Structure formats: structure tokens, C-alpha cells
């Protein structure tokens with residue numbers, strides 16, 4: 001068994017800390033250096049050391065990250081990109097051709113929807129939205145022989161709908177399509193889609209994987225070697241790769257993913273409990289609640305329920321906006337998944353671009369990315385902002 005295979009069999013936390021990199025042979029450096037180099041000395045023409053030729057094709061810091069995230073998702077190969085959207089575009093163009101069709105979530109991340117609707121569509125790739133939580137709707141949207149990808153997020157953003165990954169994989173495969181799961185919200189610690197039948201996993205590593213709001217990046221992990229070859233070719237041919245410093249920051253983030261996620265989940269559970277008993281709060285949306293329609297599926301496929309919480313206030317849009325502007329520990333801002341808590345108004349911020357469409361979100365909705373600060377401080381902050 002190779003060292004890498006051995007590590008794939010280790011526990012999640014061990015893989016997070018060790019997979020993808022051996023202490024440097026020359027110096028013993030425990031952490032991979034930031035290989036700030038574009039090119040590599042060849043020992044005679046074509047005499048590459050370790051396969052390194054030019055840093056768009058491969059760079060040792062990026063290689064370490066790619067090996068690490070592949071081990072965390074239990075895939076065969078990982079690929080790191082300059083952003084989550086760059087990873088998505090590379091995957092789409094590795095697999096799809098003009099005239100093909102894809103099924104996307106009817107509440108997809110806004111940037112993903114825009115990529116399909118405003119960019120890929122112009123190149124002849126058609127898409128149909130369907131609710132990821134509704135298997136019949138997804139089945140109806142699939143055009144057998146034409147649909148190449150069934151693309152899902154679970155949990156979705158910001159309504160935290162849950163898709164049944166194993167059942168969706170069967171639907172996709174029966175129609176000759178691949179199942180792609182955007183695993184950004186769950187992170188590989190809470191959910192490993194490839195082990196449930198998905199063919200490819202996408203991450204915005206900007207979020208929980210990096211985890212410190214200090215880097216933008218993306219990743220793909222696949223389990224089929226033919227698909228890996230296609231993605232590897234396109235990663236190099238399209239060139240939207242993660243740079244060495246970004247790769248280093250993301251790899252550092254991944255080492256602590258397990259402990260961070262557990263604290264995100266602990267804090268989210270406490271915040272949910274508080275919100276559920278507050279008179280000025282209406283629906284609280286969290287897959288960990290038994291009343292959530294996706295609770296059972298989430299319980300089956302996720303280790304815990306994550307750090308994202310959405311809720312509706314009873315005072316309408318103006319109250320929702322007020323709450324967002326009044327918090328002090330929760331920072332008003334877009335993005336998610338960092339150690340610090342964030343609050344936002346999806347209708348006016350992350351989801352403003354879908355206003356007036358089927359993807360529109362309620363105006364009284366507030367979204368929280370619950371961070372890993374002291375839970376009591378988070379609750380006191382929300383209590384003050386809700387107006388007692």
C-alpha cells in the first residue's frame with residue numbers, strides 16, 4: 001500500500017493534516033513551501049524533476065492542496081482553481097458540448113446560475129432548473145441522452161433545501177448523465193458526495209475549506225480516472241489555476257476543518273434554539289430541525305447540519321434590514337464559512353440578481369453564517385439586533 005493509499009484509509013482529521021504532502025526530503029520542512037516559481041530547471045531537454053515543467057500545468061504547493069482535498073472527499077484526483085466559479089466552468093467545459101443540456105438547482109448559488117444562464121448558454125449549453133429536494137421534478141427536467149450533468153447543491157443557499165445525493169445519482173446515471181454536487185455549504189467534513197454515488201464534487205474553497213475569509217479559491221474532486229484526465233487537460237488548457245500562495249492558505253485552512261466545523265455546528269445549534277423561541281422571529285430554517293422537510297435525508301447523508309442558518313422576521317422587510325444593520329458581532333457582509341460570523345439580507349444582497357424570477361427569496365429573510373466566536377456573544381448580539 002502506498003503512503004497515499006494508507007492515508008486515504010486514515011481518519012478524516014489525520015488526512016486533513018497529513019494527506020498530499022510528505023516532509024520535504026532536503027530540509028524536513030513539515031509544511032509545504034510556497035513555491036513562488038513559474039518554471040523549473042530541466043536536467044537535459046525533457047528531464048523534468050517530479051514532472052514539474054511550468055506552474056500553470058503543475059506547482060508543488062498546488063499539488064499538495066490537490067492531494068489533500070482528494071483524500072478528504074475520498075476521490076481519485078483533486079484539482080485546485082483560482083475560484084469556485086473557475087472550477088465550475090472548467091468542469092462544465094470538460095464534459096459538455098454545444099447542444100447539450102444540464103439540470104441545475106432552482107435555487108442555485110447566484111453566481112452558478114449566472115454562469116449557466118449568461119455564459120454557458122451563449123455557447124449552446126441549455127439548462128433547466130429543478131428543485132433539488134424534489135426527485136420527480138429533477139427526473140422530469142432530465143432529457144435522456146441530451147442531459148450531460150445533473151448539478152445539485154445540498155444544502156442550498158439561502159433556503160437550505162436538501163437533495164438526496166444517492167437517489168439523485170441513480171436518476172442521473174439511469175439517463176446517462178453525471179451527478180455533480182456543489183459541496184461548499186457542507187464541506188468534506190460533514191458530507192462526502194463521491195461516497196454516495198456522485199461523480200464530481202465542486203467547492204468554493206473560499207468558504208469553509210479556506211475558512212478564514214482570506215483567500216478566494218475553488219476545487220474539483222472526481223473519482224473516475226477518464227473524467228480526471230479530461231479535467232486535468234482542461235485545467236491546464238483553460239488555465240484558471242490556484243496560485244501557490246492561495247494554495248498554501250487553503251491547505252492551511254483544511255488542516256483545521258474538522259474542529260472548525262464542529263464548532264460552527266455547535267454554535268449554529270445554539271443560535272437556532274434561541275431564534276426558535278424569539279417572538280419576533282417567524283420560520284427558522286435549519287436542516288437540523290425536525291420540522292425541516294429535508295431533515296431525514298440530511299441526517300442520513302451529513303455528519304451534522306452545518307453553520308448556515310436562515311430565518312424570517314415577523315416585521316417584514318424593513319425589520320429584516322434593521323436586524324442586519326444592527327448586529328455588532330455578526331458582520332454585515334456577503335460570503336460565508338469563515339471563523340467570523342456574518343449576517344446578510346439575501347433579497348437585497350446575495351440574491352438581488354434573482355429578484356422577480358422564480359428564484360426570488362422572501363424579503364423578510366435573514367441569512368447567518370454562524371462563526372466560531374463565543375456562542376453567548378452571538379446570541380446576545382442577535383437579541384439586541386432583533387429589538388428585545
Ligand SMILES: *Cc1c(COP(=O)(O)O)cnc(C)c1O
Nearest residue numbers: 083084085109111184204206217
Ligand atoms: C461562493 C460559492 C460559489 C462560487 O465560488 P467563488 O469562490 O466565489 O467563485 C459556488 N457555490 C457556492 C455554494 C458558493 O457559496
